[in-house]
Amino acid sequence: MSDHRADRHEGALAEIVVDVAAIRHNVRVLREVAGVPLIAVVKADGYGHGMVEAARAAREGGAEWLAVATVDEAVQLRASGYAGPLLCWLMLPETDLERPVAEGVDLTAYSVAELDAIAEAARAVGLRARVQVKVDTGLSRGGASRADWAAVFARAHDGERDGSWKVTGLWSHLACSDEPDHPANDRQEQAFRAALALAEDSGLRPDLVHLANSAATILRPSARFGAVRCGIATYGLDPAPGHTPDLGLRPAMTVRSRLAVVKHLVAGDAVSYGQRWVADRPTTIGLVPMGYGDGIPRHASHPGGSAEVAVGGKRRPIRGTVCMDQVMVDLGGDPAQVGDEVVLLGGADDVPTAQDWAEACGTISYEIVTRMGGRTVRRHVDTDVVEEGP
Template sequence: MHDSPGLMPPAVSGRPTRIVVDLDHLALNLRNIRAHVGVPVMAIVKANAYGHGLVPVARHLQAQGVEQLGVAFVEEGIALRQAGVTTPILVLGGIFGPQVAQYIAHDLEITVSSLDKLRQAEAAAQAMGRKAIVHLKIDTGMERIGVHSYSSAAFIEAAVASSWCTVKGVYSHLACSDDPASPMTLQQVERFHEACAHFERIGAPMPLRHLANSGGVLHFPETWLDMVRPGIVLYGVLPDPASKRTIDVRPAMSLASQVVYFKVVRAGHTVSYGATWTADHDTRVVTVPIGYGDGFPRSLSSRGEVLIRGHRYPIVGRVCMDQFMVDIGGDSAWNEDEVVLVGKQGDEAISAEEVARLAGTIPYEILVGLNDRIPREYRGGDTGR
């Protein structure tokens, strides 16, 4: 069986394993999120656009007219500017003093999360003779970065009075919005409004207020305010098993490989490292060339499933660094047959949410863990495919 030609050609890169990103689904998700919330969108493209590819995704979102992009680190913002992306970009992470000049030089908006960080931004801007565009980070319960909402008055006053910083936005981050039943989100909304009220008390114009992450977009209209910041839901994946599909979003990513080897494993023989799985009868096993070295979780050992010829089959034995094995029982499979790890094949589908559940983690980790060893292909949009 293993010498038969396959059903599909190998990927352009030559590697049989590939990620396919559907840009039309990405555009659809953006449209439906916009229609749902009725306010501008800051599309979050950090962590290689949740594994979908930083530059191609950002370029496509810019072509869709997205109002703002959000990244985690200054390096991500610089990469986008060097790729010709001109959409406003906010760096969401905490700033590191020596890097502040790079934000300003590349027209990146700065998260200012303390009075000290404000002074660093002011000093860099003054030295360059160019104003810094900043968003003030208010901590309403995440306890990560940001000035506590209950002690933010002096911070807000200093930012408004700054000669070298222009306050474009003020924001916070929701800790529990993925669960629509959590009471914490509305507590955070209240704390955020209390902090923002200080702009009115001192007669300052209200900056752009943004609070909603994916969970907020899905579940809490109270968080939509002046702009929303969808992350994982923009890519068509729900953030948590408790999340509700209140918007029609479709997965933008599929992950597939191909069969590279076929064998019969006799009853009593074991498969893979540690001999953790034993065949209880003669069975057919195929090998798939992707492993934890690509970011495919080792925790799926003897737990995960794949699709071959429209049927589900179990991963058996430990996932290796570069390969894993699949038990197809008495069925047939040929070398180069498509193997779907995330996505649809025939009438069957495996979602990122399902993979995360079986791996004992969250969908975010599945998506962002898929590294650059895996080539990415883009379909739809302006690719002409």
């Protein structure tokens, strides 16, 4: 299987290879750990892995629900043929809600105004909407503020009674689950339990109650409630580096290219814009035809940075400033030639991981994989399938 973009990028200089078998495997592992229904988060084009393909693999792995951020993403998943439980949570006042209501998407409401907008859409299409209410328990981002809980719950209950919608879920999101000892985790869980009690007093009986994201799914059993939402762990990446036990999760993404130029340098030769790196000895430099236009963080070349790629079975450091279309790597004088494979990140031995890149760039693995793209071709493979010979 391959991404539709491949047809438009013949001769591309780099590719993203996504193993859907790894996604299936990861969901099976997480579902077993959680012991409750699993909501696989496939927003942002499946964290850069391909939303439709990731969604299909997650469902095959046992995910009972899928979740995306935007209405447009939800509509795209429906258009792909997915008809199962689907949650989304971001909208603006002008967002068209009629289609997601008609297609049975669970819309998340943060406010009375959003509930009113959903009621209007439900009347327009003549159907009962599906609504989940999100409460802010300390992230201070999306979700009803604590002062507004009672009003939002009352409006949600009124809408159930008048047939505008069914309240299918109540949820919130943790701010510090990747730091299991952070006191915010206890505070948010206590606040969420208070929200559940108030919702029940308001007459709400949602089927789906969820708080735990990937890190809390693995590290905080008390936060699992009736379901868990797994994003980054679905793709085989560690949601809480330094804290997560080895569950055997498998990174699904490999990014690779080939050397486009190989040249020898002498001591004193400078590399790339600003000449911020100068060879202190004779060496060989290889040009990789990917840059920040393809998702390589420019921070990978900051002074003292340690981002690496794999060439010839060895890790090779990036040298000089990452450019829009290319990056230079130090081959250390080892034999190399144009066309040799370069693996920028993946899950194999001796290959840098997305977490390695994150640490080198001062960010998180989520950003590394999600930003990969640009002019690359994305190709999906299934290592669970053994191709038969002729």
